[in-house]
């Protein structure tokens with residue numbers, strides 16, 4: 001019979017490594033710690049930084065128990081996380097356009113974020129820029145109808161550039177505060193997807209006269225590991241990303257990859273999606289995020 005291996009959360013693993021310090025030599029202990037940090041996708045740079053910090057603190061005899069070790073890791077990661085508060089300027093027209101590969105949660109996040117700004121007395125409009133997939137526009141329109149948010153949509157196969165232009169132009173003409181624009185997550189090839197992202201960016205940047213702010217937002221699925229890093233890389237290369245939304249954070253307790261992403265690309269996080277209801281969206285808070293990242297299995 002195989003013994004069923006108990007799955008430990010990141011916190012439990014960290015604590016068990018810290019507890020084992022008394023029974024191991026220093027090298028063994030630091031190796032175990034490094035493995036735990038790397039397995040949580042925190043990346044080589046930050047893992048080394050944490051280990052150096054721990055070594056220094058051991059030398060100076062500063063760490064009295066596991067809690068103290070844990071706090072050191074927690075506080076160090078807290079300094080790495082970056083947030084951005086997206087606050088459209090009232091009575092001016094801003095545009096936030098959402099990118100991301102298929103299924104990450106773009107459309108759902110737009111619905112939740114639209115609802116959030118609507119509740120905060122912003123006049124919001126949706127633009128269904130996903131004209132590639134048959135149900136693409138329809139999904140956003142359904143949310144728009146439920147939330148009483150006007151949605152500009154056209155038939156499948158229409159040029160998404162036209163939808164984007166119409167949405168932003170209409171928002172400017174009607175003096176609406178915020179246009180939230182959805183985009184396709186899949187095209188025939190990745191190259192086409194990136195070409196489309198750049199094209200939509202150029203339309204908003206060059207052909208429309210926004211007096212508010214323009215932000216390009218990348219949605220990442222919080223269940224993703226290393227792949228999230230390459231998603232950021234390709235989108236950021238095509239169109240410089242201003243902020244991240246991390247979706248599906250209710251379903252997981254592990255998104256350590258965000259640390260190397262921020263280290264490398266310096267892109268802040270705006271929102272966290274925490275469920276499938278309209279209210280399941282939170283303005284990013286590093287402490288809350290870390291508490292969930294470190295969640296203990298029951």
Ligand SMILES: Nc1nc2c(ncn2[C@@H]2O[C@H](COP(=O)(O)OP(=O)(O)OP(=O)(O)O)[C@@H](O)[C@H]2O)c(=O)[nH]1
Pocket residue numbers: 100101102103104105106107108109130136184185186247248249250251272273274275276280
């Ligand atoms: N639990 C949970 N599910 C979510 C969250 N955000 C999105 N989802 C679900 O993830 C799935 C994909 O979400 P969509 O919003 O359709 O993703 P998308 O990026 O627009 O997908 P494409 O249009 O196909 O590229 C849906 O079943 C959503 O209900 C979240 O924060 N928590």
Ligand SMILES: [Mg+2]
Pocket residue numbers: 106107108130136139182
């Ligand atoms: Mg979608």
